């Protein structure tokens with residue numbers, strides 16, 4: 001039987017171990033990808049540490065997958081072998097539950113999560129539901145595409161659905177894996193883009209990414225600085241600090257929204273400030289496969305790219321530690337070495 005290399009976790013908090021496994025066969029409604037690259041996302045720690053309710057082991061993490069379709073299962077009509085595709089966090093939907101019938105595919109009650117409810121992209125092959133697959137433009141190298149399947153689609157999809165119009169002030173809080181993409185997308189979408197991060201040293205990077213204003217939250221009051229600009233229509237909160245989110249909310253314009261994509265544990269809000277200016281605080285999920293497809297094609301055309309550090313699959317443990325250290329600039333991507 002043909003085998004592949006995969007990196008699996010066998011128990012909560014267990015190590016990432018390289019194993020040989022049979023190459024999986026796609027079932028009805030599924031496709032198989034030959035993986036070319038897979039990003040390592042902070043959410044992969046849910047698999048590593050067993051923090052996802054009901055997770056089953058052994059499990060292969062990885063939901064920032066780019067590759068080529070090499071086999072399709074029964075009943076799959078929309079994909080064929082040879083197509084370049086990606087698979088992200090959203091691992092498909094059934095099309096018939098109440099949410100799906102209302103067009104809210106992301107909330108599907110039987111929805112899967114790639115690398116969590118089925119084996120993901122830390123492997124040479126992945127089998128995924130056909131509804132989880134996004135087309136990858138030919139001009140986008142696999143290593144560039146992979147992080148866009150989670151970090152990219154999350155920031156792109158949040159911003160394009162935010163209600164902000166070209167020319168309006170959009171601030172991006174945090175300049176890490178999500179934020180460095182958020183600034184680029186905001187600038188390319190035509191917003192007056194403000195980057196907020198800690199320290200003076202990030203100013204040149206923020207300008208290189210397209211921000212027209214940089215606010216150093218260590219030496220400046222970010223809320224006061226935003227008010228000087230007329231207030232932000234949107235503050236995209238990518239940081240995972242509830243304190244940092246609380247500190248910027250005062251910079252929202254009338255009708256402004258604090259749009260949260262960073263998983264902070266809690267934050268303080270001022271109800272009076274919200275109600276007196278019709279301001280809101282809202283969360284945003286990532287996106288479905290068609291959102292990922294839009295993200296990839298927008299990025300290919302506009303030049304938005306993640307900055308990546310790449311590691312071969314064999315060095316997965318080191319690569320994972322690098323991501324967890326918070327020192328990576330900015331995403332970590334595994335390559336399959338073929």
Ligand SMILES: [Zn+2]
Nearest residue numbers: 041043150151
């Ligand atoms: Zn992710």
Ligand SMILES: [Zn+2]
Nearest residue numbers: 094097100108
């Ligand atoms: Zn459904």
